[in-house]
Amino acid sequence: MANLVVVGAGYGGVMAGKRFERSLVPFTIINKHSYHQFITWLHEAAGGRRPVDEYKVELTDVFRKHTTTIVNDEVKSIDLKNKHVVGRNRPYPYDFVIIGVGSAPEFFGIPGLEKYSLQVRSLETARHIRTRIDEQVRAYRNDHDARRLRFVIGGAGLTGIEFVGELVEWLPKLCSSLNIDPSGLEIINIEAAPTILPALSTSLQEEALRVLKESGARMMTNTKIVKVEENAVHLESGEVIEAMTIVWTGGVRAHPLLAESGFTCDRRGRAQVNEYLQSADDDHVFIVGDCAAFVQAGRPLPPTAQVATQMGDLAARNVMAQLNNQPLVSFSPKLRGTLASLGHRVGVGTIGNMQTRGTVAGFAKEMTKVKYLYELGGMRMVSREGAHLSREPLYQ
Numbered sequence: 001m002a003n004l005v006v007v008g009a010g011y012g013g014v015m016a017g018k019r020f021e022r023s024l025v026p027f028t029i030i031n032k033h034s035y036h037q038f039i040t041w042l043h044e045a046a047g048g049r050r051p052v053d054e055y056k057v058e059l060t061d062v063f064r065k066h067t068t069t070i071v072n073d074e075v076k077s078i079d080l081k082n083k084h085v086v087g088r089n090r091p092y093p094y095d096f097v098i099i100g101v102g103s104a105p106e107f108f109g110i111p112g113l114e115k116y117s118l119q120v121r122s123l124e125t126a127r128h129i130r131t132r133i134d135e136q137v138r139a140y141r142n143d144h145d146a147r148r149l150r151f152v153i154g155g156a157g158l159t160g161i162e163f164v165g166e167l168v169e170w171l172p173k174l175c176s177s178l179n180i181d182p183s184g185l186e187i188i189n190i191e192a193a194p195t196i197l198p199a200l201s202t203s204l205q206e207e208a209l210r211v212l213k214e215s216g217a218r219m220m221t222n223t224k225i226v227k228v229e230e231n232a233v234h235l236e237s238g239e240v241i242e243a244m245t246i247v248w249t250g251g252v253r254a255h256p257l258l259a260e261s262g263f264t265c266d267r268r269g270r271a272q273v274n275e276y277l278q279s280a281d282d283d284h285v286f287i288v289g290d291c292a293a294f295v296q297a298g299r300p301l302p303p304t305a306q307v308a309t310q311m312g313d314l315a316a317r318n319v320m321a322q323l324n325n326q327p328l329v330s331f332s333p334k335l336r337g338t339l340a341s342l343g344h345r346v347g348v349g350t351i352g353n354m355q356t357r358g359t360v361a362g363f364a365k366e367m368t369k370v371k372y373l374y375e376l377g378g379m380r381m382v383s384r385e386g387a388h389l390s391r392e393p394l395y396q
């Protein structure tokens with residue numbers, strides 16, 4: 001029997017695994033943690049909406065067939081020559097491997113940015129940000145240092161904007177609960193490009209700007225960060241913003257594992273794949289999600305969960321086709337729209353070609369959770385995880 005291995009249990013990896021399970025094909029999935037994290041909702045966890053541990057599900061709950069082997073290990077490299085996934089604990093031989101290890105932050109060479117900023121990218125980092133914010137607000141009660149109530153968020157893509165949306169809701173409540181006047185709060189979003197949310201139309205971008213500004217955020221577009229120091233962000237204009245909490249959401253590159261293992265990668269570290277998602281370097285290796293450079297209309301697809309899930313599913317189907325000497329299927333992404341939450345009630349975005357805003361968009365965004373949970377584990381998962389994730393914010 002062929003040895004099938006999936007590396008990474010993110011959006012791409014779990015969907016590959018679900019496809020194998022549905023076909024009762026034995027496989028091994030190797031992940032750093034024992035759980036799958038809901039990365040697309042981490043701005044909620046970092047922004048105080050619900051307890052951080054609600055944003056994960058154990059892999060033993062996702063994969064329940066006896067044909068599946070779950071391994072907790074950190075993969076250090078892929079040995080293409082000997083067909084081994086090299087883990088921290090031991091090597092794992094494979095006949096076919098699907099790699100979906102996701103991304104790492106891109107700092108664009110801005111001095112000090114990596115060292116002095118926090119990033120929303122995993123359960124741990126979300127917990128760290130949430131704790132930092134809480135500590136700063138509490139410490140303000142003692143020293144009244146204005147920098148503690150100033151929060152800088154670099155980047156105005158989906159992650160940055162959704163995180164600002166959470167902060168404008170949570171922080172005034174946090175201040176009030178600690179008897180601090182919320183008028184001292186400053187939530188500052190800094191973006192080098194002329195617009196926010198580049199995937200959306202101008203009217204939706206303007207709507208998001210309006211909502212966030214009216215909620216008290218300072219939105220700075222066309223503004224380049226040139227240097228970051230401890231508790232200080234330097235702008236190209238010469239302005240220096242002093243803040244104790246600096247969060248960077250301005251870009252991602254592929255996980256370094258691919259380049260370090262010798263795969264042919266683009267300038268963002270994404271490994272080149274063909275139309276079937278096979279690595280350009282080895283047709284027994286499939287690469288999915290944020291670490292794959294799938295080029296469409298001359299440009300790599302942007303790193304999104306909706307692309308990663310579709311890639312994972314197709315990669316598993318193509319592995320099975322290759323095993324059975326059947327024709328492989330080309331990847332043809334179905335882009336169903338983009339929705340950005342602006343706090344827990346409202347949002348902006350597109351559903352197919354339709355533009356949506358306000359509470360309708362907010363509701364649609366919540367519904368994407370239900371859809372994803374259903375894909376992950378049917379009604380069992382929807383009723384268990386959806387019940388708390390779609391409830392009112394807790395702001396503990």
Ligand SMILES: Cc1cc2nc3c(=O)[nH]c(=O)nc-3n(C[C@H](O)[C@H](O)[C@H](O)COP(=O)(O)OP(=O)(O)OC[C@H]3O[C@@H](n4cnc5c(N)ncnc54)[C@H](O)[C@@H]3O)c2cc1C
Pocket residue numbers: 007008009010011012013030031032033036037039040041042043073074075076100101102103120121158159162255257288289290291303304305306307308339
């Ligand atoms: C706050 C936020 C909001 C977002 N919102 C949206 C959205 O609304 N819609 C959307 O489509 N996309 C959104 N995205 C982007 C989306 O989350 C990513 O595109 C998606 O997670 C990529 O999936 P993936 O499978 O490639 O990798 P990931 O989901 O990142 O999974 C990678 C997996 O590999 C594991 N791993 C990493 N390194 C190793 C190793 N060395 N050994 C073993 N395991 C390893 C990780 O633990 C993880 O389980 C958002 C991202 C963020 C941060």
